Amino acid sequence: xxxxxxxxxxxxxxxxxLDSGELKRMRFMLNKGLRPVExxxxxxxxxxxxxxxxxxxxxxxxxxxxxxxxxxDVQADIVSRMDASELLAATxxxxxxxxxxxxxxxxxxxxxEVLRIMDKQNRKRVEKLLSYPEDTAxxxxxxxxxxxxxxxxxxxxxxxxxxxxxxxxxxxxLFVVSRKDSFIGVLPLTRLLTxxxxxxxxxxxxxxxxxxxxxxxxxxxxxxxxxxxxxxAPVVDESGKLLGRITIDDVVDVIREDADHSLMSxxxxxxxxxxxxxxxxxxxxxxxxxxxxxxxxxIASAVIGLFEGTLEQVVALAVLMxxxxxxxxxxxxxTLTLVIRGxxxxxxxxGNIGWLFNRELIAGALNGTLWALVVAAxxxxxxxxxxxxxxxxxxxxxxxxxxxxxGTLLPMALKSAGIDPALAGSVLxxxxxxxxxxxxxxxxxxxxxx
Amino acid sequence: xxxxxxxxxxxxxxxxxLDSGELKRMRFMLNKGLRPVExxxxxxxxxxxxxxxxxxxxxxxxxxxxxxxxxxDVQADIVSRMDASELLAATxxxxxxxxxxxxxxxxxxxxxEVLRIMDKQNRKRVEKLLSYPEDTAxxxxxxxxxxxxxxxxxxxxxxxxxxxxxxxxxxxxLFVVSRKDSFIGVLPLTRLLTxxxxxxxxxxxxxxxxxxxxxxxxxxxxxxxxxxxxxxAPVVDESGKLLGRITIDDVVDVIREDADHSLMSxxxxxxxxxxxxxxxxxxxxxxxxxxxxxxxxxIASAVIGLFEGTLEQVVALAVLMxxxxxxxxxxxxxTLTLVIRGxxxxxxxxGNIGWLFNRELIAGALNGTLWALVVAAxxxxxxxxxxxxxxxxxxxxxxxxxxxxxGTLLPMALKSAGIDPALAGSVLxxxxxxxxxxxxxxxxxxxxxx
Numbered sequence: 001x002x003x004x005x006x007x008x009x010x011x012x013x014x015x016x017x018l019d020s021g022e023l024k025r026m027r028f029m030l031n032k033g034l035r036p037v038e039x040x041x042x043x044x045x046x047x048x049x050x051x052x053x054x055x056x057x058x059x060x061x062x063x064x065x066x067x068x069x070x071x072x073d074v075q076a077d078i079v080s081r082m083d084a085s086e087l088l089a090a091t092x093x094x095x096x097x098x099x100x101x102x103x104x105x106x107x108x109x110x111x112x113e114v115l116r117i118m119d120k121q122n123r124k125r126v127e128k129l130l131s132y133p134e135d136t137a138x139x140x141x142x143x144x145x146x147x148x149x150x151x152x153x154x155x156x157x158x159x160x161x162x163x164x165x166x167x168x169x170x171x172x173x174l175f176v177v178s179r180k181d182s183f184i185g186v187l188p189l190t191r192l193l194t195x196x197x198x199x200x201x202x203x204x205x206x207x208x209x210x211x212x213x214x215x216x217x218x219x220x221x222x223x224x225x226x227x228x229x230x231x232x233a234p235v236v237d238e239s240g241k242l243l244g245r246i247t248i249d250d251v252v253d254v255i256r257e258d259a260d261h262s263l264m265s266x267x268x269x270x271x272x273x274x275x276x277x278x279x280x281x282x283x284x285x286x287x288x289x290x291x292x293x294x295x296x297x298x299i300a301s302a303v304i305g306l307f308e309g310t311l312e313q314v315v316a317l318a319v320l321m322x323x324x325x326x327x328x329x330x331x332x333x334x335t336l337t338l339v340i341r342g343x344x345x346x347x348x349x350x351g352n353i354g355w356l357f358n359r360e361l362i363a364g365a366l367n368g369t370l371w372a373l374v375v376a377a378x379x380x381x382x383x384x385x386x387x388x389x390x391x392x393x394x395x396x397x398x399x400x401x402x403x404x405x406x407g408t409l410l411p412m413a414l415k416s417a418g419i420d421p422a423l424a425g426s427v428l429x430x431x432x433x434x435x436x437x438x439x440x441x442x443x444x445x446x447x448x449x450x
Numbered sequence: 451x452x453x454x455x456x457x458x459x460x461x462x463x464x465x466x467x468l469d470s471g472e473l474k475r476m477r478f479m480l481n482k483g484l485r486p487v488e489x490x491x492x493x494x495x496x497x498x499x500x501x502x503x504x505x506x507x508x509x510x511x512x513x514x515x516x517x518x519x520x521x522x523d524v525q526a527d528i529v530s531r532m533d534a535s536e537l538l539a540a541t542x543x544x545x546x547x548x549x550x551x552x553x554x555x556x557x558x559x560x561x562x563e564v565l566r567i568m569d570k571q572n573r574k575r576v577e578k579l580l581s582y583p584e585d586t587a588x589x590x591x592x593x594x595x596x597x598x599x600x601x602x603x604x605x606x607x608x609x610x611x612x613x614x615x616x617x618x619x620x621x622x623x624l625f626v627v628s629r630k631d632s633f634i635g636v637l638p639l640t641r642l643l644t645x646x647x648x649x650x651x652x653x654x655x656x657x658x659x660x661x662x663x664x665x666x667x668x669x670x671x672x673x674x675x676x677x678x679x680x681x682x683a684p685v686v687d688e689s690g691k692l693l694g695r696i697t698i699d700d701v702v703d704v705i706r707e708d709a710d711h712s713l714m715s716x717x718x719x720x721x722x723x724x725x726x727x728x729x730x731x732x733x734x735x736x737x738x739x740x741x742x743x744x745x746x747x748x749i750a751s752a753v754i755g756l757f758e759g760t761l762e763q764v765v766a767l768a769v770l771m772x773x774x775x776x777x778x779x780x781x782x783x784x785t786l787t788l789v790i791r792g793x794x795x796x797x798x799x800x801g802n803i804g805w806l807f808n809r810e811l812i813a814g815a816l817n818g819t820l821w822a823l824v825v826a827a828x829x830x831x832x833x834x835x836x837x838x839x840x841x842x843x844x845x846x847x848x849x850x851x852x853x854x855x856x857g858t859l860l861p862m863a864l865k866s867a868g869i870d871p872a873l874a875g876s877v878l879x880x881x882x883x884x885x886x887x888x889x890x891x892x893x894x895x896x897x898x899x900x
Contacts, residue, residue: 037677045797047805158643167640170681172622189639190617193608226706227487229699231620231681248698249679252705256676259709260791263716267787268780275792276806283813286784290821293780297773298828304769305832311761311768318761318768319754322775322884323747330718330743334736337717341710342725347495355497356726363733371740378748382755434772 027057036062040069048278052081063090068098072272076105084113096122097142097250100129104139128243137221138214140254141235141244144168147177148201150184155197157187170247172231176205183211183234183242211236214243221246222254223346262340265422268292292427300325300434307442310449316383317445320392323375324441328399328433331367335360335407336425343411343421357408364404368397387448395441402436403429477507486512490519498728502531513540518548522722526555534563546572547592547700550579554589578693587671588664590704591685591694594618597627598651600634605647607637620697622681626655633661633684633692661686664693668704673796675701712790715872718742742877750775750884757892760899766833767895770842773825774891778849778883781817785810785857786875793861793871807858814854818847837898845891852886853879 030039039058043051043066055078058066067075067090079087079102087110091099103111103126111130115123125143132138146167148157157174161167173188185205195204211234212221224230225248232247260271268289277285304311304321311318339356342348348356375396376389406429411421414428480489489508493501493516505528508516517525517540529537529552537560541549553561553576561580565573575593582588596617598607607624611617623638635655645654661684662671674680675698682697710721718739727735754761754771761768789806792798798806822843830839856879861871864878 035677041677041796044795045799045802047802047809161643162646164644167644170622170679171640172620172681189643190621193611193639193643194614194617196612226699226702227485227491229620231622231698248681248702249676252676252698252702255702255705256709259706259713263709263713264787264791266713266716267784269784269787273788273791275788275795275797276802276809279809279812279816282809283816286781286813287817287820289784290777290780290817294773294777294821294825297776300772300776301769304772308765308769312765315758315762315768318765318771319751319758321768322750322754322772323744325772326747326750326880327740327744330740331736334717334719334739337714337719338723338725341714341723345494345725346491347725349495352495352497352726359497359726359729359732362729363736366729366733367737367740370737371744375744430776 023057026054027059030054030057031059031062036065037069039066044071044074044274045276047276051276060089064092064094067091067102068094071274072105073270073274073277075102077274079106079110084110084117087114088117095142095144096125096129097140097244100126100139101134103130104134132214135218136214137212137216137218137235137246138243140218140221140246140250141214142168142247142250143244145175145234145242145245146171147175147181147242148187149179150176150200150202150205152201153197154192154195154199154201154204157192157201158197170232170249175234175242175245176201177242181242182240183236186234209233211240211242212246213238218254219258222251222258225251226255258344262344262422265420266337266340266426268423268427293430296427296431296434299431300438303435303438304442306439307446310442310446314385314388314445314449316379316385316388317442320375320379320388321438321441324392324395324399325434325437327371327375327396328403328437329430330403331364331400332403332407332429332433333426335364335404336411336421336429339408339411340421340425343415348412353408353412357405360404360408361401364400365397368400371400372396388445391444391448392441394444395437398440399433399437403433406432473507476504477509480504480507481509481512486515487519489516494521494524494724495726497726501726510539514542514544517541517552518544521724522555523720523724523727525552527724529556529560534560534567537564538567545592545594546575546579547590547694550576550589551584553580554584582664585668586664587662587666587668587685587696588693590668590671590696590700591664592618592697592700593694595625595684595692595695596621597625597631597692598637599629600626600650600652600655602651603647604642604645604649604651604654607642607651608647620682620699625684625692625695626651627692631692632690633686636684659683661690661692662696663688669708671696672701672704672708676705708794712794712872715870716787716790716876718873718877743880746877746881746884749881750888753885753888754892756889757896760892760896764838764895764899766829766835766838767892770825770829770838771888771891774842774845774849775884775887777821777825777846778853778887779880780853781814781850782853782857782879782883783876785814785854786861786871786879789858789861790871790875793865798862803858803862807855810854810858811851814850815847818850821850822846838895841894841898842891844894845887848890849883849887853883856882 034042039062043054046054067078070078082090091102103114106114115127118126129139171189173186174192175183176185176187178184185207186209187201187205191204209228212224214235214237225233230248232245234245235243237243257271264271264273339348372393376393379392380386380389410428411425414421414424484492489512493504496504517528520528532540541552553564556564565577568576579589621639623636624642625633626635626637627633635657636659637651637655641654659678662674664685664687675683680698682695684695685693687693707721714721714723789798825846826839826843829842830836860878861875864871864874
């Protein structure tokens with residue numbers, strides 16, 4: 001195994017520290033005691049140094065099986081320390097789609113090298129899969145399908161299957177194709193089993209389920225599987241030729257990542273983020289997000305700076321101003337989250353955004369009025385100044401309306417501009433509610449007290 | 451259909467407004483043109499009044515099939531306007547698990563009423579399912595399994611299946627049970643099809659996949675399906691008796707809701723939230739969240755209020771103070787999101803939280819120092835005052851450390867206390883970073899300028 005010197009060092013130290021019995025026990029657990037998916041989970045929840053040690057204890061035969069179950073970030077990390085021949089050995093015996101997935105995580109140079117030393121048949125198959133972007137039906141599919149012709153009997157199919165000892169995992173149906181490999185229909189195993197042996201495949205196959213084009217985005221594939229409760233589905237090229245099939249296990253990963261994406265993006269994180277990434281990588285990635293948000297904070301400060309005179313005059317304004325910005329931000333981010341989730345579920349479109357905008361505006365006005373009265377009452381009692389109460393009440397209503405508008409329109413605008421609303425939405429929303437909040441509050445105060 | 455007077459009113463108006471040809475076209479589309487899952491999607495993305503009109507156009511036979519595909523919030527809304535006999539008619543012909551799911555959304559009184567008028571066999575089946583909490587394996591399962599005995603040949607099984615014209619959807623394996631219905635093993639259809647007809651079931655069944663106990667929480671069921679790439683799995687009671695099976699389509703819903711839960715909770719929303727909920731319901735739900743967050747804002751204001759004297763003296767502090775609170779909040783919420791996601795994925799436990807805490811603290815110190823220097827430089831140039839620069843730099847470092855600590859420890863503490871970290875975490879985190887941020891900044895300023 002090629003590891004960087006520092007890691008070998010650590011490993012050596014730890015090897016001598018741990019008695020050999022302990023290491024043997026760990027090696028056994030990783031390769032025999034745990035299934036590959038469990039070994040992968042263990043690696044994912046281990047800090048970097050210990051993770052490297054554990055990885056070195058995984059046996060050659062298990063490397064590929066464990067690798068394929070790791071999250072993208074962790075996988076890329078381990079793969080970057082292996083060379084092409086190690087990788088080829090590790091990935092032998094994997095499904096071609098899992099092999100292609102893993103290769104997509106490799107640096108370009110390493111990927112080319114692995115392809116070069118691969119045997120010809122495998123190379124062709126993997127290159128075919130690599131030709132489709134990772135986030136399309138083509139990138140999700142594997143090529144191990146069982147195909148039959150329409151003009152044979154059920155009995156012939158049964159006899160044919162009995163000669164196969166190894167039908168691919170998750171096979172719930174056979175695909176019916178023409179002589180030229182054009183997709184014609186699907187024969188579910190349950191239907192095969194309940195049909196008269198003398199019946200022709202043509203008579204019992206299902207043709208109402210359309211095949212999935214290889215270029216369909218993976219999120220739409222996931223929606224199709226969810227809506228139609230599919231377990232597997234055929235994938236075809238533009239001429240209708242059967243290319244492979246997508247199975248539910250790969251779709252479940254898409255659904256999980258898709259749903260994690262919004263959550264993580266709203267905090268400026270990547271959905272594949274390694275929970276136990278090393279400190280320097282973490283610091284670097286977070287620094288970017290903090291820098292972007294600092295711009296927002298400076299803009300807010302600049303707005304406050306416009307009203308230094310008023311603040312000097314009435315110090316109560318400085319005490320109360322965060323309330324206005326905060327209430328607008330909270331209300332806006334509720335709307336924003338609802339709209340982003342609605343977009344992900346395919347609920348929101350041109351025809352109903354108007355209704356949603358109005359509802360958010362009315363809800364914002366009602367809640368704005370309610371809480372404006374509460375805050376105003378507290379402010380008047382606190383500072384014994386009715387004007388401060390009036391000013392903050394007006395500013396809160398204005399800012400909740402701004403939050404409702406920004407929360408609805410921002411994700412729509414960002415999406416049409418091809419920018420991820422989950423990533424950019426929260427920063428922009430905060431900028432808007434901070435600027436409007438401080439400007440409305442201090443601006444009104446300047447008018448009233450000026 | 452029993453609708454509230456105002457809805458009938460709207461419907462009447464619209465009925466006369468729309469020419470009857472248009473209504474016929476819509477009725478056809480809802481019942482014939484679209485599949486039930488598509489009709490449900492259409493209802494979900496329609497504002498409340500139009501939704502009620504559309505629902506009235508769904509034919510009696512389709513009501514149940516459309517209802518079962520609706521989100522919980524929308525479903526409960528429609529169900530609350532139906533009476534028991536309408537509901538019973540609508541749910542006839544559904545899988546028993548879908549019927550039980552729907553009944554769990556009904557008000558207690560209505561559920562009892564539906565059960566009372568149900569035929570005896572169905573009532574027993576549904577009551578059995580209702581006896582398990584919705585979020586356990588028992589609540590997810592349905593009872594339509596195909597079971598066989600271990601001591602028969604493959605040929606007998608094939609003959610038996612051929613007599614069934616209707617094997618339940620998503621059947622990928624048969625369950626092998628004893629005479630007393632105890633679960634023994636699983637016979638995948640693929641194995642059945644590739645085996646010699648003379649072989650006994652006992653010899654080819656798989657026994658390595660354990661059955662799922664009915665009390666297992668649904669999130670763990672989902673993890674099991676994901677880890678083992680299952681399509682269906684048997685569910686047993688504490689004595690090992692087969693109760694039913696869980697299929698991947700229901701598990702996919704759990705995965706989707708589970709992942710949506712963190713996103714929506716962090717904004718104080720429910721994962722089942724109807725995107726097009728009526729304005730008053732929306733206002734009421736949001737008001738609670740705004741009220742809770744207002745407490746946070748008042749606490750922050752109270753902290754600022756402690757330093758009125760210093761703020762009056764140096765107005766630059768009022769201009770810059772939101773930057774300190776904002777940077778701490780952003781850094782803290784990145785840590786918080788990562789930890790909450792890590793908890794959901796089962797990555798975080800007692801053994802590795804120490805490492806994570808240290809990493810976050812170091813990353814916070816590094817990023818704190820970096821951005822403190824940037825902000826200090828800007829502040830010195832802006833206000834021509836070195837002391838302000840020193841004070842804000844120190845406060846930013848302190849607040850990023852507070853954010854890192856709170857972001858790591860809060861979700862751990864909340865989870866052990868049985869409180870949902872996604873729901874309570876962000877409010878508490880903001881309270882901490884606001885209080886620490888304002889206190890550190892204005893407190894240090896009071897020391898330096900006092």
